[in-house]
Amino acid sequence: MTDLRSNYTVGTSPWAVRRAQWRALGLTDEDMAKPKIAIVNSSSQLATCYSHLDDIAAVAKKAIAEAGGIGFEIRTVAPSDFIHSAGGRGGYILSARDLISHDIEAAVEGAQLDGMLTLASCDKTAPGQLMAAARLDLPTVVVGCGYQPCGTFAGRHCDIEDVFLGAGHHAQGRITLDELTGMSENAVAGPGVCAGMGTANSMHIACEALGMALPGSTPVLANSPKMWDDVRAAGSRIVDLVRQDLRPRALLTPEAFENAVTAMLSVSASINSVKHLQAVAEEAQCGVDVYGLYERLADRVPLLAAVRPNGPVPIEEFEAAGGAAGLLWQLRDLLHTEARTVTGRTLGEDLDGRQPADPEVIRPLTRPHGRRPTIVLVRGSLAPATGIVKLAVDEERPPSFTGPAKVYDTPQGALDGLKAGDVRPGQVLVLRGLGPTGTPGMGMASRPVFALDGAGLTGQVAVVTDGQLSGLVNKGIVVGEVSPEAAAGGPLALVRDGDTISVDLTTRRADLLVPDEELAARTPVTAYADGGRGWLSVYRRTVRPLQQGAVTLEEGTTRA
Incomplete structure (x- = not known):
């Protein structure tokens, strides 16, 4: 294992004062010699997107400990479009993405920690965390923390998208206040991000396509048994990643960004993915023009999945069919499968055996939903x-x-x-x-x-x-x-x-x-x-x- 930057020279002032602090927290000298992992937690009680992250952080910390590391939970700003757009003319939304990256830098670089396990939830957390990972170039695994379960209203499926659209209809007198109120009371049935192919799920899938999330981990229903298994696996993997010194800039290559853009086009992802992936590429300093990639690949990549609200398929069915891994398996002939991932293997090796369970939900290249870019x-x-x-x-x-x-x-x-x-x-x-x-x-x-x-x-x-x-x-x-x-x-x-x-x-x-x-x-x-x-x-x-x-x-x- 490479020498850990967090292991200060015994007897020095940094070693002594840190030891005094950490001993008071219950850590032993043996603990202090272990890989020190930042558990990046954007927990908040302002929005359901983040309301379950404290429990996830606790499970991640235990998994890191069982793998021979020591986890330190750190916090960042936790922006929600539906909550934080009220002030500053809506300016606190995108700007908070960069604030997340700076929060992480201040905590992780200031403390000289060895790696990061980032808990990605609402729209700006995944890109902000990727930006920090690329900037600091420390071993990192991104954990997609799941989409929220939805409800029904008036006998129909109802999610947060329906509420957002319903508010526009109410403003024009198309639906009553009682109808809008009923929709808002039933749309969200638990924690997690918006249950559709919005920015959050798009960016979680992009993390997997970039090789920065474990294969098969996105998208996932929040608090489901699979999500907890993925959290434990990520907690174990980040310790090995530090020991192997496998860093983000070795993964965030031009080929990886081309893979991510290919995945985004094939699933009709959020258009916000364009600027977010470009921001990550800027921090990785890999010289990638993401906007150019979207233009160049638009006519080459067919549409393989039509997930709500872009099509009729619920996100739950997309996950059950294979999710991001199943999508990438179908796309493999268009991908750079030699690109490495956080597993230490190539993307091609990660995709072995990931054939979709339902080829109607995630279609093959030969039978797409369409060939015109969305x-x-x-x-x-x-x-x-x-x-x-x-x-x-x-x-x-x-x-x-x-x-x-x-x-x-x-x-x-x-x-x-x-x-x-x-x-x-x-x-x-x-x-x-x-x-x-x-x-x-x-x-x-x-x-x-x-x-x-x-x-x-x-x-x-x-x-x-x-x-x-x-x-x-x-x-x-x-x-x-x-x-x-x-x-x-x-x-x-x-x-x-x-x-x-x-x-x-x-x-x-x-x-x-x-x-x-x-x-x-x-x-x-x-x-x-x-x-x-x-x-x-x-x-x-x-x-x-x-x-x-x-x-x-x-x-x-x-x-x-």
């Missing part, structure tokens, strides 16, 4: 860098839309305009000022999208925004994460009511059809939030563009 990156005069569109699984052909702009600078403004009848069929609703610097922290544009659906305008009104969108579902033609954002001087800042906008998903373009000379005479709209004096102000000053994953890094500096 995650489409667009460019054009309105989105010179990129924009992202999520299409429905059953879309027969890529749609297009051309119409006059109706511009709003806040989500609430758009909701008010929709309620007043100012948004009409044939228009393109433009929602700007929600990018990483404009919010700051990247605001959520989903409420107006769901309200459009509630108003019966899905497909009749397109949406273009520099904000982010729920990983659960998008309705109609919605171009999200337009970059450069308005606050950074992107073309969105020049759009005025009545301007013609064209979105063509066949040519994958989003264009502002206004003469260049007219645009040159306009003054950009730049009245966006400054973030105050706290964390969001720090984020605004340090966030990089989306094409760099929106990581926080001072201009002109690089990660060591």
